[in-house]
Amino acid sequence: MLHRFAKFVVASTVLLILAGSLVTSHDAGLSVPDWPTSYGWNMFTFPPRMWVANIFYEHGHRLIASSVGFLMIVLAVWLWVKEPRRWLRWFGVAALAAVIAQGLLGGLTVLFLLPPAVSTAHAALAEIFFCMTVAIALFTSSGWMRGFDLEADRLPVDPVAPTALPLRRLATLTTVLIFAQILVGATMRHTGAGLAIPDFPWMFGHLIPDHWDAKIAVHFAHRVGAVIVAIAVLSTAIYIWRRDINRVELANPALKLILLTIVQMTLGALTIITARNPWINSVHVVCGALVLTMSLVITLRTWRDRFADSSASEASVARRVRLQPDEGGVRA
Amino acid sequence: MRLRNVWIGTLGVALAASVVACGGGEPSNKSGEPSAPGATPSGEKVDTSKAGTVTGTVSVEGAVPKNEAIKMNADPVCIRENKDPQFQETYVVSSDGKTLGNVFVYVKDGLGNYVYDTPTEKATIDQKQCRYHPHVFGMRVNQPLEIINSDPTLHNIHAMPKGNSEFNNGQPIQGMKMTHTFGKPEVMVPFKCDVHSWMNAYVGVLDHPYFAVTKDDGKFELKDVPAGTYTVTAWHEKLGTQDQKVTLGEKESKEVNFTFKAAGPTATNNN
Numbered sequence: 001m002l003h004r005f006a007k008f009v010v011a012s013t014v015l016l017i018l019a020g021s022l023v024t025s026h027d028a029g030l031s032v033p034d035w036p037t038s039y040g041w042n043m044f045t046f047p048p049r050m051w052v053a054n055i056f057y058e059h060g061h062r063l064i065a066s067s068v069g070f071l072m073i074v075l076a077v078w079l080w081v082k083e084p085r086r087w088l089r090w091f092g093v094a095a096l097a098a099v100i101a102q103g104l105l106g107g108l109t110v111l112f113l114l115p116p117a118v119s120t121a122h123a124a125l126a127e128i129f130f131c132m133t134v135a136i137a138l139f140t141s142s143g144w145m146r147g148f149d150l151e152a153d154r155l156p157v158d159p160v161a162p163t164a165l166p167l168r169r170l171a172t173l174t175t176v177l178i179f180a181q182i183l184v185g186a187t188m189r190h191t192g193a194g195l196a197i198p199d200f201p202w203m204f205g206h207l208i209p210d211h212w213d214a215k216i217a218v219h220f221a222h223r224v225g226a227v228i229v230a231i232a233v234l235s236t237a238i239y240i241w242r243r244d245i246n247r248v249e250l251a252n253p254a255l256k257l258i259l260l261t262i263v264q265m266t267l268g269a270l271t272i273i274t275a276r277n278p279w280i281n282s283v284h285v286v287c288g289a290l291v292l293t294m295s296l297v298i299t300l301r302t303w304r305d306r307f308a309d310s311s312a313s314e315a316s317v318a319r320r321v322r323l324q325p326d327e328g329g330v331r332a
Numbered sequence: 333m334r335l336r337n338v339w340i341g342t343l344g345v346a347l348a349a350s351v352v353a354c355g356g357g358e359p360s361n362k363s364g365e366p367s368a369p370g371a372t373p374s375g376e377k378v379d380t381s382k383a384g385t386v387t388g389t390v391s392v393e394g395a396v397p398k399n400e401a402i403k404m405n406a407d408p409v410c411i412r413e414n415k416d417p418q419f420q421e422t423y424v425v426s427s428d429g430k431t432l433g434n435v436f437v438y439v440k441d442g443l444g445n446y447v448y449d450t451p452t453e454k455a456t457i458d459q460k461q462c463r464y465h466p467h468v469f470g471m472r473v474n475q476p477l478e479i480i481n482s483d484p485t486l487h488n489i490h491a492m493p494k495g496n497s498e499f500n501n502g503q504p505i506q507g508m509k510m511t512h513t514f515g516k517p518e519v520m521v522p523f524k525c526d527v528h529s530w531m532n533a534y535v536g537v538l539d540h541p542y543f544a545v546t547k548d549d550g551k552f553e554l555k556d557v558p559a560g561t562y563t564v565t566a567w568h569e570k571l572g573t574q575d576q577k578v579t580l581g582e583k584e585s586k587e588v589n590f591t592f593k594a595a596g597p598t599a600t601n602n603n
Contacts, residue, residue, distance in 0.1 A: 030500050031526040033488045039504040050486055050504065053406035053527045113498050 002078055006137040009071045013130045014286060016068045019061040020126060021285035024189055025278035028054030029114050035107040038062070065103060072099045075136065088139050095132040102129055116190045123186035127179065127289055134293040138300055143249060147304060167239055171299040174232040178292045181225040184218065185288065193218045194281070200272040226265055233261045233291075236298065249301050257294045264291050362513050363497030375445035383556040384584040386439075386542075390550040390566055392432040394594045396423045397570075402530040409485035410462035410528065420530065421467040422570055423594070424548050431550030432592060434468045435568050436520065436536045438543035439554065440575065442562035448540050454478040454511070457523065457533060459487045459503070464523060464533035468569070470543040471535055474513050481508045486527055493521040496537070500526070520567060534569060559584070566590040 023029050031054035032038050038046040038059055043066065051059055072095060079092035102125045109118040138144055188194055193215035203209045203223075209216050237254040244250050267284035274280055399419040404410035424433030455471035457464055460482040471477055479489050481503035489510075490500040495518045501510055514521065514537040525531035536543055544552040554564075561579040571592040578588050 027529060028526060030490055031488060033490070033500040033502045033526075039486060039502045052409065052485060054529060055486065055527055056406075113500055 002082060003137065003140040003142070005078065006075060006133065006140050009068070009075050010130075010133045010137050012064075012068050012071055013133050014289070016061075016064045017126055017130060017289050018282060018286045019057070019064045020123075021282035022278065023057045023061045024119075025276065025281040025285075026054050026057050028057040029119070030058075030110065031055050032058045032062070032110070035062075035110045062106075065106065069099050069103060072096050072133075075133075079136070083140075085139075088136070091132070091139070092136060095129065095136060098125060098129040098132055102126060114190070116187070119190040120183070120186045123190065124183055127182055127292060130289050131293055131296050134296060135300060138297055144301075144304065164243065167236075167243065168299075168302045170232075170236050170239055171295065171302045174229075174236045175292065175295040175299045177225075177229050177232050178288075178295050181222070181229050182288050182292060184222045184225050185285075188215075188218045188222050189285075191215060191218060194276050195272065197223070198272065198275075200269050226268060229291075230261055230265065233257055233295070236295070240298070250298055253294055253298050253301075257291065257298065260287060260291045260294055263287055363491070363493060363499060363515060375447040377448070378446050378556060378558045380556045382582040383558050384580045384582065384586065386554040386557055386562075386564060386578060386580065386586050386588055388437070388552055388564075388588040388590065390432045390435045390437065390546050390552065390568075391430055391589065391591045392425060392550075392571070392594050393591055396425050396429060396432075396594045399423055404462055404528070404530070407462065407485055407528060409483065413461040413483065418463075418530075421463075426548045426550065431546075431548065432568065432571075433546050433548040433550065435546040435550070435552075435566050435590070435592075436468055436470060436534070436543065437546065437552045437554070437564065437566045437590075438470065438519065438536060438538060439540065439557065440563040440565040442560055443540055443542075443558075444560070446540070446558060448472075450474045452476075455535075456480065457489075457535070458482050459489070459525070459531070462528050462531065464525075464531055466533070466545070468520075468534050468545050469536075470545060471514070471537055472541065473515060473517055473537055473539045476511045476513055477535070479503070479510050479512060481506060487525050487531070488527055490524050490526055491521055492524065493518050493537075496521065519565075520569075536567070564588050566592075568592060 034040065036043055038055075039050065041047070043059075043062055046059060076092040076096040080089050083089050083092070102122065105118060105122040105125060109115065109122055112118060188196075191214075196213075196215035196219040197203045197209060199205065203220065204211070209220060237258050240247070240250045240254040264284065264287045267280060267287055271277070271281045271284050399422050402418040402420060404414060404418060421434060425431065426433075451472055454476045455469065456478045457466070457469070458480045459465075460480075462483060462485070479501075481487050484506045486502065486504040488500055488502045490498075491512070492498055493514070495516045496514045499512065503510065514535075517537055517539045519536040519538070520534040521537060523533040523535065542554045542557055544554060546552050557580055559580055559582045561577065563575050564578055565573055565575050567573045571594060574590050574592065576588050576590065578586050580586050
């Protein structure tokens with residue numbers, strides 16, 4: 001049940017990221033000029049008839065964010081009360097702190113009229129919080145607690161074969177690169193550089209821009225970053241398929257990661273071709289977050305045996321899960 | 333015990349959030365650094381009996397682009413208030429397409445240390461029918477600007493100056509008014525409504541009274557200009573700026589004409 005609720009928080013956070021990206025894509029960040037009130041009203045009593053034009057996006061984002069914050073409080077308390085793994089209890093507290101800090105950053109960026117540094121930090125923390133919710137969902141899954149042992153009758157005390165070090169490093173590097181690429185993308189969005197290079201696949205009609213300024217440089221970095229991320233993703237997937245094809249918990253998300261990356265690059269191209277269509281641009285942001293977390297899932301699973309070594313209670317947790325097969329879990 | 337710790341921690345963060353939120357306060361109604369009240373400015377006043385006039389016309393050559401159509405369907409009130417198709421006011425031209433409106437013409441430099449009384453009457457910008465009225469206007473440093481919401485819907489007025497302070501205030505109720513002053517000269521200060529993305533306006537803030545905004549006949553007149561040599565500048569939101577030097581003698585009238593060049597599909601006035 002806890003795992004299911006954690007997955008619900010993950011899904012809610014996806015919706016929140018979509019809502020937030022729609023705010024930026026519609027340039028609606030300052031359409032509600034006050035915070036935490038909305039045009040002087042309490043946020044929760046602001047009349048729906050006033051949710052017009054861009055206010056719909058900004059106010060909707062605030063309400064969804066508040067809801068996710070509430071869900072995170074429930075999840076953190078639930079973990080604190082029911083979760084036997086001490087580190088995971090504190091991880092829940094950290095995720096709660098992250099979402100509170102995220103709310104404060106959102107408010108500050110409105111009050112200070114969207115300074116790019118604060119808005120970019122808001123975007124970055126959104127990704128971090130999303131990663132934390134995904135990690136909680138993963139850590140509470142029966143698959144994680146069994147160590148992804150596919151043989152149901154094996155005891156989960158020592159089921160986890162160590163992952164090869166190169167794969168761990170490669171997967172970790174891929175996740176870091178994706179996060180860096182998202183940071184560059186967020187900087188690009190919040191400095192108004194989304195169309196600094198207006199054509200695709202060429203750049204001002206050339207392979208490399210024939211003139212430069214700061215915005216063009218940021219935009220160019222995001223395009224180059226996309227190529228680097230694609231290479232890293234492909235390398236990770238190929239490594240898994242060649243060496244660990246039988247490890248479903250790695251092979252399946254590797255396939256999903258490849259597919260998501262293809263979709264993401266297509267959305268990036270369409271964002272430019274459509275001159276930043278707000279919905280395409282926003283789905284591009286959401287898909288980027290999904291690419292990041294899919295890579296994170298692979299990375300965490302490659303490090304799974306380290307988690308098993310570090311906590312003797314994992315085994316007892318796993319046993320308890322085995323006794324409750326209806327709990328469900330992420331297997332791949 | 334652990335649960336209690338979580339709640340205490342959460343409460344602490346919430347309190348910190350409240351403090352930060354309350355610290356935001358109301359946006360300032362002044363931007364820049366206005367001169368101290370009662371300060372005596374150094375310099376002389378213009379002797380209007382010896383002053384001259386600069387007149388002229390702003391023309392446009394080439395095909396003027398069509399004004400962008402505005403889709404107001406994001407706000408039912410805006411739709412209700414505007415029965416006819418709406419267009420941006422970027423290019424306001426005469427019926428023959430030869431003269432250009434919404435051009436801000438002003439004396440850019442050459443005035444030396446003349447001083448001018450700050451007007452007490454208010455400049456006004458009105459949010460009406462989900463448009464700014466006027467779209468381009470001028471006002472003086474430290475002159476009060478009254479910002480009105482005449483619409484039965486919400487607007488935020490968001491000024492984005494570079495030299496003065498940026499501000500963003502909400503006016504959710506029809507009939508709401510607020511006053512703002514700019515403390516430094518700045519040409520131009522853009523305004524926008526973040527609720528209705530098509531709403532934009534520009535104000536030129538000057539420390540002297542020699543400015544005008546052309547109508548579609550392109551004509552302007554700068555009165556009571558003292559004798560001297562000046563740079564007169566014409567600004568248009570898309571076509572850029574043009575400077576011209578003019579030397580004016582006592583009681584003299586001079587004509588200064590500007591011609592902007594445009595390239596785009598031919599437009600008739602306001603569409």
